[in-house]
Amino acid sequence: MKPAFSDYVRAAFNARPTGVFVPPNWIGLGVFGFLGVLNPGFWIIGLGCELAYLGWLGTHPRFQRLVDGRRLLDERRRWQERLYDLLRRLPQEDQQRYRALQSRCESIIDQQAGAAAVPAGVQEQSEGLARLMWIYLGLLPTRESIKKIMHESASSQEDASQQEIDQIEARIGKLQQRLKQPAVGEDLRKSLTGQIEILQQERPPRSLYSWRRSSRALSNRSTCCGSKRCCPPIRKSSRNASIKSPPRWVGPTSGYAISRRSMARWKIWSPNRRLSLSLGERNPNELSTTRLGRTDARPFQIRIGRPISHSWKYFRCRAY
Numbered sequence: 400m401k402p403a404f405s406d407y408v409r410a411a412f413n414a415r416p417t418g419v420f421v422p423p424n425w426i427g428l429g430v431f432g433f434l435g436v437l438n439p440g441f442w443i444i445g446l447g448c449e450l451a452y453l454g455w456l457g458t459h460p461r462f463q464r465l466v467d468g469r470r471l472l473d474e475r476r477r478w479q480e481r482l483y484d485l486l487r488r489l490p491q492e493d494q495q496r497y498r499a500l501q502s503r504c505e506s507i508i509d510q511q512a513g514a515a516a517v518p519a520g521v522q523e524q525s526e527g528l529a530r531l532m533w534i535y536l537g538l539l540p541t542r543e544s545i546k547k548i549m550h551e552s553a554s555s556q557e558d559a560s561q562q563e564i565d566q567i568e569a570r571i572g573k574l575q576q577r578l579k580q581p582a583v584g585e586d587l588r589k590s591l592t593g594q595i596e597i598l599q600q601e602r603p604p605r606s607l608y609s610w611r612r613s614s615r616a617l618s619n620r621s622t623c624c625g626s627k628r629c630c631p632p633i634r635k636s637s638r639n640a641s642i643k644s645p646p647r648w649v650g651p652t653s654g655y656a657i658s659r660r661s662m663a664r665w666k667i668w669s670p671n672r673r674l675s676l677s678l679g680e681r682n683p684n685e686l687s688t689t690r691l692g693r694t695d696a697r698p699f700q701i702r703i704g705r706p707i708s709h710s711w712k713y714f715r716c717r718a719y
Contacts, residue, residue, distance in 0.1 A: 402470060404457065410466045411456040424452065485536055493539045500535055504528040571598050 415422040431445025456462055486494055508525050574595050578588060 402466060407457040407463055407466055408453050411453050411462065414456065414462070424449070427452075482536070485540070489539055490543065493543065497532075497536055497539065501532055504532060567598050571595055574598075 412424055413422055414424070428445065428449065431441050431448070435442035435445065486497065489497070507528065508521070511521050511524070574591050577583060578591050578595075583591070
C-alpha cells in the first residue's frame with residue numbers, strides 16, 4: 400500500500416541526516432520560537448519557513464523513495480518476525496519440510512535470475528513462490544492439529560472399547576458365580592452356559608488393542624529391523640496346529656485381520672484405514688476388498704498368526 404501525503408509530511412517533520420541526533424527542523428522551530436518571544440513577527444516568518452520546508456521535502460521524489468523503502472523494510476521485518484514465530488511453534492520435522500521447500504524455491508529464482516537473458520515475469524513468479532511458501536507454512540500447523548485430533552480420537556475409541564470389554568467380562572463373572580451355586584437347575588444351568596458362550600464370542604481379546612498400538616509404530620517404518628523380538632521366524636507346525644509366531648516381513652505392516660471361524664467375512668484394522676475383506680474359497684490370498692462401499696483394487700497379503708483364543712484368529716497383513 401502506497402503511503403499517503405500526510406505520511407511523507409510526518410516523515411519530513413522528523414527527518415534528520417545520518418550522524419545528526421536532533422532533526423534540523425526541530426532546531427529551526429526552537430530558534431524561531433525563541434526569537435518570537437522578543438518580536439512576534441518572527442513567529443509568522445517561522446511558520447512560513449516551516450510550511451515551505453515541509454512542502455518541499457515532502458514532495459521530493461528522492462525523499463519519497465526513501466520513505467517507501469523504510470516502510471517496506473519495516474513490513475518485511477514484521478513478516479520475518481511472524482514467520483520465525485510460526486516456525487518455532489512447529490515440530491522439527493515440519494521445520495525441515497518448510498526449509499526444504501524454501502531452498503527449492505530459492506534455487507528456482509536463482510537459476511532464472513542468473514541466466515544470460517532474464518525472462519519476463521521473474522518478479523511475478525518470485526511473488527507467487529513466496530505466496531506458496533506462506534500458504535504451506537500456514538497449512539503445517541493445521542496438519543499438526545489434525546494429527547493430534549486423530550490421535551486423541553483413536554485413544555478415546557480404544558478406551559471405549561476397553562470399557563465395553565470390562566463390562567462383558569463383569570457380566571461373564573456374574574454368570575459364572577451363579578453357575579457355581581448348587582441350587583441352580585439343569586435348564587437354568589444350560590441357559591446360563593449359553594449366555595456365557597455368547598458373551599465370550601462377542602468379546603474380542605484384550606491383546607487386539609496392544610496389536611493395534613504396535614501396528615501404528617510398524618506402519619511408519621519402511622523396512623523391518625530384522626530382530627527376533629520384532630519379526631520372529633516362522634516355526635514348523637503340524638497340519639492341524641497353527642503357526643506359533645507371526646512370519647518375517649520385509650516391509651511395513653498395514654494392519655491385522657480378524658475373523659470368526661464360523662464367518663466368511665473378514666475385517667482388517669489398520670493405522671490409517673479400516674477395510675472389510677472377503678476370503679476366496681480356494682486360495683486365501685484371493686481377496687476382494689471393500690472400502691466405504693467401493694471396490695478397492697489394492698490386494699492384501701494375509702499370513703496366519705498365532706490364535707489368541709478358541710473362537711478368534713488374528714492375521715498379520717500388508718499391501719503389496
